[in-house]
Amino acid sequence: MTAAEPIARVAIGLNAVVAVVDDGRPKVLCRCDEDGVFSLPYGPFDPARHRTFEIGLREWVTRQTQIDLGYIEQLYTFGDEGREAPAAAFQEGAGGERIVSVGYLALAPEPADVSAARGQWRDWYDFFPWEDWRAGEPTALSERVLPRLAEWAARASDEAERAARARRIDLAFGADGWEEERALDRYELMYEADLVAEAVRDRGSDGPARAEGAGPAGAPMASDHRRILATAVGRLRGKLKYRPVVFRVTPPEFTLLDLQRRVEALIGFSLHKQNFRRNVETGGFVERTGASERPPSGRPAAVFRASDRVRKELAAAGLTIPRLRRRARFFGDDDGGMTDAAGSDSATVA
Amino acid sequence: MTAAEPIARVAIGLNAVVAVVDDGRPKVLCRCDEDGVFSLPYGPFDPARHRTFEIGLREWVTRQTQIDLGYIEQLYTFGDEGREAPAAAFQEGAGGERIVSVGYLALAPEPADVSAARGQWRDWYDFFPWEDWRAGEPTALSERVLPRLAEWAARASDEAERAARARRIDLAFGADGWEEERALDRYELMYEADLVAEAVRDRGSDGPARAEGAGPAGAPMASDHRRILATAVGRLRGKLKYRPVVFRVTPPEFTLLDLQRRVEALIGFSLHKQNFRRNVETGGFVERTGASERPPSGRPAAVFRASDRVRKELAAAGLTIPRLRRRARFFGDDDGGMTDAAGSDSATVA
DNA sequence: CCATATATGCTCATGTTGAGCATTAGGAAA
DNA sequence: TTTCCTAATGCTCAACATGAGCATATATGG
Numbered sequence: 001m002t003a004a005e006p007i008a009r010v011a012i013g014l015n016a017v018v019a020v021v022d023d024g025r026p027k028v029l030c031r032c033d034e035d036g037v038f039s040l041p042y043g044p045f046d047p048a049r050h051r052t053f054e055i056g057l058r059e060w061v062t063r064q065t066q067i068d069l070g071y072i073e074q075l076y077t078f079g080d081e082g083r084e085a086p087a088a089a090f091q092e093g094a095g096g097e098r099i100v101s102v103g104y105l106a107l108a109p110e111p112a113d114v115s116a117a118r119g120q121w122r123d124w125y126d127f128f129p130w131e132d133w134r135a136g137e138p139t140a141l142s143e144r145v146l147p148r149l150a151e152w153a154a155r156a157s158d159e160a161e162r163a164a165r166a167r168r169i170d171l172a173f174g175a176d177g178w179e180e181e182r183a184l185d186r187y188e189l190m191y192e193a194d195l196v197a198e199a200v201r202d203r204g205s206d207g208p209a210r211a212e213g214a215g216p217a218g219a220p221m222a223s224d225h226r227r228i229l230a231t232a233v234g235r236l237r238g239k240l241k242y243r244p245v246v247f248r249v250t251p252p253e254f255t256l257l258d259l260q261r262r263v264e265a266l267i268g269f270s271l272h273k274q275n276f277r278r279n280v281e282t283g284g285f286v287e288r289t290g291a292s293e294r295p296p297s298g299r300p301a302a303v304f305r306a307s308d309r310v311r312k313e314l315a316a317a318g319l320t321i322p323r324l325r326r327r328a329r330f331f332g333d334d335d336g337g338m339t340d341a342a343g344s345d346s347a348t349v350a
Numbered sequence: 351m352t353a354a355e356p357i358a359r360v361a362i363g364l365n366a367v368v369a370v371v372d373d374g375r376p377k378v379l380c381r382c383d384e385d386g387v388f389s390l391p392y393g394p395f396d397p398a399r400h401r402t403f404e405i406g407l408r409e410w411v412t413r414q415t416q417i418d419l420g421y422i423e424q425l426y427t428f429g430d431e432g433r434e435a436p437a438a439a440f441q442e443g444a445g446g447e448r449i450v451s452v453g454y455l456a457l458a459p460e461p462a463d464v465s466a467a468r469g470q471w472r473d474w475y476d477f478f479p480w481e482d483w484r485a486g487e488p489t490a491l492s493e494r495v496l497p498r499l500a501e502w503a504a505r506a507s508d509e510a511e512r513a514a515r516a517r518r519i520d521l522a523f524g525a526d527g528w529e530e531e532r533a534l535d536r537y538e539l540m541y542e543a544d545l546v547a548e549a550v551r552d553r554g555s556d557g558p559a560r561a562e563g564a565g566p567a568g569a570p571m572a573s574d575h576r577r578i579l580a581t582a583v584g585r586l587r588g589k590l591k592y593r594p595v596v597f598r599v600t601p602p603e604f605t606l607l608d609l610q611r612r613v614e615a616l617i618g619f620s621l622h623k624q625n626f627r628r629n630v631e632t633g634g635f636v637e638r639t640g641a642s643e644r645p646p647s648g649r650p651a652a653v654f655r656a657s658d659r660v661r662k663e664l665a666a667a668g669l670t671i672p673r674l675r676r677r678a679r680f681f682g683d684d685d686g687g688m689t690d691a692a693g694s695d696s697a698t699v700a
Numbered sequence: 701c702c703a704t705a706t707a708t709g710c711t712c713a714t715g716t717t718g719a720g721c722a723t724t725a726g727g728a729a730a
Numbered sequence: 731t732t733t734c735c736t737a738a739t740g741c742t743c744a745a746c747a748t749g750a751g752c753a754t755a756t757a758t759g760g
Contacts, residue, residue, distance in 0.1 A: 008396045009359030012429075012450065045429070046358045047448035052430040077427040077452055079362075079395070080402040098397035100362065102427055164666075171666060257738080275718065277739080298737030299725040316517060607707080625749065627708075648706030649756040 011099045012045040014057040015225065017075070017232035018067065018106040020121065021249045021262040027111060027121040028229060029065060030221075038122065039222035040229065041065055045102070054348055057104050065119040067112045071248045073347035075103040075231045082202055083224040103228040105235060107248035124233060125268075127218045127226055131183055131233065133269040140216035145195065146173065152193035180268050181238040187230035190217065198226060237267050244285055247306045247314055255293055255301035256280065285310050361449045362395040364407040365575065367425070367582035368417065368456040370471065371599045371612040377461060377471040378579060379415060380571075388472065389572035390579065391415055395452070404698060407454050415469040417462045421598045423697035425453040425581045432552055433574040453578040455585060457598035474583060475618075477568045477576055481533055481583065483619040490566035495545065496523065502543035530618050531588040537580035540567065548576060587617050594635055597656045597664055605643055605651035606630065635660050 017040060018029035030038040043060030050056035058069050078101045111121040125132040130141040149169050156162035170176075172185035191199045197220035220226065239245050246263050260276045280286055286304040294300045306314065367390060368379035380388040393410030400406035408419050428451045461471040475482040480491040499519050506512035520526075522535040541549045547570035570576065589595050596613055610626045630636050636654040644650045656664065 007361045007394050008398060010362050010395065010397055011357045012360050012362075044357050045360065047360055047429075047431070048358060051432075053427075074426065076424065077403075079397075079452070081397070082401075102429070167662065167666060171663070255738090272718065272720090273737095274720085274739080274741090279717090294726070295737065297727060297735070299739080301738060312517065313521070316514075316521060605707090622749065622751090623706095624708075624710090624751085629748090642707095644757070645706065647704070647758050649708080651707060 011097065013042050013099050013101045014045050014053055014060060015040045015042040015101050015103045015228050016057055016061050016069070016072070016106050017103065017229055018061065018065075018069065018108060019124070019232065019236065019249065019266075020108050020111045021265045022111045022121060024261050024265055025123045026125070026265045028124045028127075028232075029067070029111075029114065030120050030122045031064065031118055032120055033222065037222050038120075038127075038219065038225070040225045041119075042101075042225075053102055054104070061106070065112075065114045065117045067108075067114060067119075069106045070108055071245075071347060072104050072106040073235075075105050075228065075235055077102045078224055078227065083227065101224060101228065103231055105232045107236075107245065109249055109251050122219075124229065127221065127229055128183060128187065128233065129216060129218050130186065131180070131268050133178065133180075134264055135270075137178075141173075144216035145190065148195055149173070149189065149193055152195075178269075181234045183234035183237065184227070184230045185234075187227060191227070196220065196226070198224075240267055244306065244310045244313065247285075247310060250306075253289055253291070253303050253305050255303060256286070257301060259286070259304070361447065363392050363449050363451045364395050364403055364410060365390045365392040365451050365453045365578050366407055366411050366419070366422070366456050367453065367579055368411065368415075368419065368458060369474070369582065369586065369599065369616075370458050370461045371615045372461045372471060374611050374615055375473045376475070376615045378474045378477075378582075379411075379417070379461075379464065380470050380472045381414065381468055382470055383572065387572050388470075388477075388569065388575070390575045391469075392451075392575075403452055404454070411456070415462075415464045415467045417458075417464060417469075419456045420458055421697060422454050422456040423585075425455050425578065425585055427452045428574055428577065433577065451574060451578065453581055455582045457586075457595065459599055459601050472569075474579065477571065477579055478533060478537065478583065479566060479568050480536065481530070481618050483528065483530075484614055485620075487528075491523075494566035495540065498545055499523070499539065499543055502545075528619075531584045533584035533587065534577070534580045535584075537577060541577070546570065546576070548574075590617055594656065594660045594663065597635075597660060600656075603639055603641070603653050603655050605653060606636070607651060609636070609654070 020027050041061045041064045045056045130138050130145050153165035156165050172182050172189050190196045196217050256277050264270055284307055287307045289303045289305055291303040292300040293303050370377050382388055391411045391414045395406045480488050480495050503515035506515050522532050522539050540546045546567050606627050614620055634657055637657045639653045639655055641653040642650040643653050
C-alpha cells in the first residue's frame with residue numbers, strides 16, 4: 001500500500017530495427033563488430049538529453065549509421081534478466097547490471113549507404129531462414145528445425161511438460177497453417193529449445209546450435225537483438241495486412257508487381273498476382289501516374305503511386321496511421337481460428 | 351560510433367490496467383487517493399528483486415490490491431517527459447526525475463473484492479464517456495467534445511497546422527466511421543487540445559477542462575494513467591476481434607447473450623444478436639454444456655463454455671494466444687480503408 | 701389462453717476471396 | 731514480318747462471409 005521503497009534505477013537501451021526492401025529482399029540495418037557478430041543500431045537512453053525515446057533513438061541511429069530515420073514505431077520493451085547482458089557492452093560502468101531494451105521499428109523506402117559507418121544491410125532471412133516461404137516451405141524448417149523441436153519436446157521431464165511443449169510448437173509453427181506474424185513465438189521457442197546460438201551463449205547450455213553457425217538456425221546476433229528483430233518481423237507482418245505501411249518501404253512511384261514483391265518479401269510468402277492487383281486497385285490505395293515502365297521483357301507495366309488518401313494518411317505524423325471502418329467479427333476469422341492483432345500503437349515520422 | 355557515454359539510469363514504473371466486465375459494464379481496477387484522484391495499481395520495477403517486469407507487476411498489484419493477476423500482456427512503454435511527473439509520487443528520492451512507465455493489461459473473469467485495499471472497480475467509460483456507443487453516439491461527443499476540438503483546430507497558428515489538426519480529428523474521431531480501437535488517439539488529441547484535466551495539470555495551460563470535472567471530458571487520473579488506460583482500451587478492442595480474449599473476462603459457463611454483452615461492453619457498441627451467435631457457434635469457439643438457464647422472463651438460454659480448442663489455446667501460458675490462418679488481404683479492408691493491427695505480442699498467464 | 705420477452709432457426713441479397721482462363725503488348729528470334 | 735516468350739491486364743466463377751431481418755419456440759405473469 002505504502003509505496004515507499006528505495007527506487008532502483010535502470011539503464012535503458014534503445015534499439016532500432018531499420019527495415020527496407022531492396023532487390024526483392026527484406027533487409028535490416030546491422031552493424032558488424034570485430035568478431036563478426038551482427039547487432040542492431042542501439043544506444044543508451046539519456047533522459048537528461050532526450051525528451052522522448054524516439055528523439056534519443058534517432059540521434060543514436062544517426063550517429064552510428066549516418067541515417068535519418070523517417071517512420072518509427074515502438075515495438076516492445078524487454079526487461080527480463082539474462083537475455084541482454086552478454087553482449088550489451090555499450091555501457092561503461094553498467095557492467096553486469098540489468099539493461100532494459102526498448103525496441104523500435106523504422107521503415108525506409110531504400111537502403112542508404114552505410115558502408116562508411118560499418119553498417120550493413122542484411123537480408124533478414126539470414127537470421128530467420130525458416131521464415132521465408134516465398135518459394136514454398138523452407139527445407140531447413142522441415143528437415144532441421146522441426147525435428148529438433150520435436151526432440152526437445154520429447155526430452156521434457158514429464159508428460160505434462162511434453163504435451164505443453166508439443167502444443168506450443170504446434171501453435172508457433174503452424175500445425176494448422178503457418179502464421180507469418182508468429183515470428184517472435186518461433187524464435188522464442190527455438191531459443192528455449194537451445195536451437196539458436198544465443199541460447200547457448202546466454203545459458204551456457206550445450207545444444208546443437210553451437211555447431212550450426214548461420215545454418216538452419218540462422219545467424220546469431222549480439223545481446224537480445226535477434227529477439228527484437230523477430231518482434232519487428234512479426235509486427236510488421238501483422239501490420240502490413242491492415243495498414244498501408246508498404247508505402248513506407250516503397251519509392252514514390254512503382255509498378256504493381258514491384259509493390260507486390262515488396263509485400264511478399266516482408267510477409268514471407270507469395271501472393272496471387274491478379275488478386276493482389278484487384279485488392280490494391282479497388283481498395284483505392286494506389287492511382288496511376290499515367291506513365292508506364294518497360295520491363296526487360298514482357299508488356300510494359302503501368303506506373304502507380306500511393307493514392308491521395310493514403311498519402312494524406314501517411315503524412316499524419318505523430319498520429320497512428322488510419323484505417324476505415326472494419327466490420328467487427330468476433331472473435332476469429334474465416335477458418336474459425338483466431339488472429340493476432342493489437343490496438344492502436346502510435347508511430348511518428350521525423 | 352564509440353558508444354562510451356556515462357549511462358543515465360532511469361526509474362521504471364509498472365502500471366496495470368486490470369479489466370473485468372461486471373454487470374454489463376467494463377470496469378478497471380483503480381485506487382483512489384486522499385484527494386479523490388484515481389490511479390492504476392503501480393509500483394517501481396526493481397531489477398534486483400524481479401527477474402521480469404511481469405513478476406514485479408504481479409507483486410505490486412497483489413500488494414496493493416490483494417489480487418493475483420492471471421492473464422497479462424505488455425501494452426506500451428511511455429517515456430516522454432512531462433506526462434508522468436506531476437503525480438508520480440510513488441517514489442521517494444526520485445523527485446522531479448524522469449520516470450518511464452511500462453503499461454500492462456490484465457484480464458479477469460470477475461471483479462475481486464478490493465474494498466479492503468482502497469481499491470475500486472470503476473466503469474472505464476467514466477474516464478472516456480465518448481467511447482461508449484452502445485446506445486448510439488454519446489451526446490457528450492457530438493455536443494461537447496467535437497465542437498471543442500473544432501475550436502482547437504481553428505485556433506491553430508497557421509493554415510497548415512489548422513489542416514493538420516482537422517485531419518487528425520477526422521482520423522481519430524471517425525469522419526468516415528468510428529473506429530473503436532482508436533481510443534488512445536482520441537485521448538491524446540483531447541490532451542493536446544487541452545480538453546482533459548491532465549493537460550491542464552501537466553502544462554498549466556488553462557483550458558475548458560478545468561471546469562469540467564468528470565463531465566464530457568471524463569474523470570481525470572493521476573500521472574499518465576489515463577493515457578495508459580486509453581492504450582489498454584484500444585488494444586483490447588483490437589484484440590477482441592482477432593483473438594478469443596473474451597474468454598478471459600468470462601466465467602467458465604455462460605449464455606451467448608452474456609458473452610455478447612461482455613464483448614459489447616468492451617468494444618463499445620452493440621452487435622446483431624443472431625449474427626453474433628452464428629459467428630461464435632460456427633467458428634467453433636463455444637460448445638454447449640447441455641444445461642440451460644432461465645432468464646427473469648423469456649425462453650431459457652442454452653449454457654455454453656469455451657470450446658476445447660479455445661480452452662487449450664488459452665492455457666498456452668507464456669505463449670501468444672493462437673489464431674488459425676487468416677487470409678492475407680493487402681493492405682486494407684472492405685471499405686478500402688486501412689485497419690490497425692500489430693504483430694505478435696506476448697502474453698502470459700500466472 | 702393472452703401478452704410479453706427472449707432464445708434460436710433460417711433466408712437472402714451483397715460483397716469478398718481464392719483460382720484460373722483469356723487477351724494484350726513489348727522485345728527477341730526465325 | 732511472323733512467331734515466341736514474358737509479363738501485364740481484364741474477367742469470370744464458385745465458395746463463403748456478412749449484415750439484416752422474418753419467423754418460431756419456450757419461458758413467465760396475468
